[in-house]
Amino acid sequence: MTRIQIPRGTQDIMPGTVELWHYVEAKARELCRRFNYAEIRTPLFESTELFQRGVGETTDIVEKEMYSVANPRSNDALTLRPEGTAGVVRSYVENKLYGSPNQPTKLYYLGPMFRHERPQAGRYRQFVQFGAEAIGSSDPAIDAEVIGLAIRLYQELGLTGLSVELNSVGTVEDRARHREHLLAHLNGVRSELCEDCQSRIDRNPLRVLDCKNEKCKTLTKDAPSILDYLSEESAAHFEAVKDYLTALDIPYHVNPRLVRGLDYYTLTAFEIKMAEIGAVETLCGGGRYNGLVAELGGDDMPGIGFALSIERLLLALEKQGVQLPITGGIDCFVVVQTPEAKKGAFILVDQLRQAGVAAELDYLDRKMKAQLKQADRLSARFTAIIGESELANGTVVLKEMATGEQQEIKQDEFISVLAAKVQQAN
Structure with missing residues (x-):
């Protein structure tokens, strides 16, 4: 096809x-x-x-x-x-x-x-x-x-x-005074002008001066100036x-x-x-x-x-090589270590978004290493890691990607802690 x-x-x-x-x-x-x-x-x-x-x-x-x-x-x-x-x-x-x-x-x-x-x-x-x-x-x-x-x-x-x-x-009055003198000049070179300019002479002669054709520019370079008729x-x-x-x-x-x-x-x-x-x-x-x-x-x-x-x-x-200050990337990528953590991670991403945090989740069931690579590709500032132990403890591991520093945060405090960090960074 x-x-x-x-x-x-x-x-x-x-x-x-x-x-x-x-x-x-x-x-x-x-x-x-x-x-x-x-x-x-x-x-x-x-x-x-x-x-x-x-x-x-x-x-x-x-x-x-x-x-x-x-x-x-x-x-x-x-x-x-x-x-x-x-x-x-x-x-x-x-x-x-x-x-x-x-x-x-x-x-x-x-x-x-x-x-x-x-x-x-x-x-x-x-x-x-x-x-x-x-x-x-x-x-x-x-x-x-x-x-x-x-x-x-x-x-x-x-x-x-x-x-x-x-x-x-x-x-309009200025152009009327200018028109007679402009026409006299243009009619003298009419046959040498491009087809478009020849048609414009009778309808709107001032437009002939706007022609981009190099030959027309040369033929009209000495045409009367409108500035002399203001x-x-x-x-x-x-x-x-x-x-x-x-x-x-x-x-x-x-x-x-x-x-x-x-x-x-x-x-x-x-x-x-x-x-x-x-x-x-x-x-x-x-x-x-x-x-x-x-x-x-x-x-x-x-x-x-x-x-x-x-x-x-x-x-x-x-x-000119001007680089606009475009800031890309997301705030947080939520990494899921076990299938059991998927639903909780899905809910967490929605809560982060509602709190004003740009967040993303893996939807291809990739391994943890591949998820961290995806976080890098998205230029995520932070990753939030949820696995078996985090589910059992009611916590989330927060990793700052630039420094590698990690901290374990209680789930009920995680949204406010990360939102504050993002706001501070902005």
Whole structure:
């Protein structure tokens, strides 16, 4: 019979590795608590229209990468979420979070996303994304706060050599002024651009600057910069963001070509990069989306956010040789010397677990020597040995694995004694 294999572009996260995920996810949640961002959980699938309107029909995500199916009970389609912001904003509008007295609304999410793209290092078709959104404020200080939240996570996990690339993509009006001059340049090289860029020229010419094709990059290197067409207000906002980043001692580099791959961005756009983490060096990206809430049916509310891939974060940690402080192993392995002791040992393990002690028991009827080897493999701090003499005496032998020291403890005192030792060790 043919063996069924994992779908391409996905991965099994195995014991021994999943603990790294637990650590990183816990760090992200704790950091959000300190920054006063609350968790939101949205569905894994949404109406396809949400992403068409929210992300943009000319984006690679909508044109090429979404997993969509027809809804059998209606005329619309459903899509596995390819990113988190659109769903969060949809929920913000639908649940009237704008009515909360605590404003701006500061939210974060952590969960799987789905994109049908070519798998490579740090990039999967199912991937886990951590993101944060701040909705309801136009203050450039919150732009800097959002960027700070992202970079503080990387820093607290031990990454170094990070750089923030920063740009302003202006407002709709700014881009309209820029568009005429950009089109003049792009039309001059249209026939030499890749097929995707040729189609984008008429629909969304700014996206041409986001092309990763090296020839397209060369052909557009002298294209007019959006920074030269910012209104006085937009330019002031951008300068304020830079000032706040400087105040936070967050280094940045202005990249006029940075436009990001989603259509909803306005004003601030940014990426956090680190060299040599695989096929791509971008760890995180985000920016302002001041028109998105209105596009999805709400009042015209400003917003800003970012998203990052946990897979890419773990790859970056591996590339830099960062060792996360993961503590493995169990607290106690209960060793059974005789068949008569099995039931008592089984009960003891349950009592230990209820007392907060991580405990395990042999279920393969192995000899005592093999059980002690299993305790070593599980990195048990202690072993509890129950045999014929212990049953007769109403005792348990407790052995500390690191030192080899042993003591005989009365059964009715054993739980409290071991729980205290474990707590002290922690």
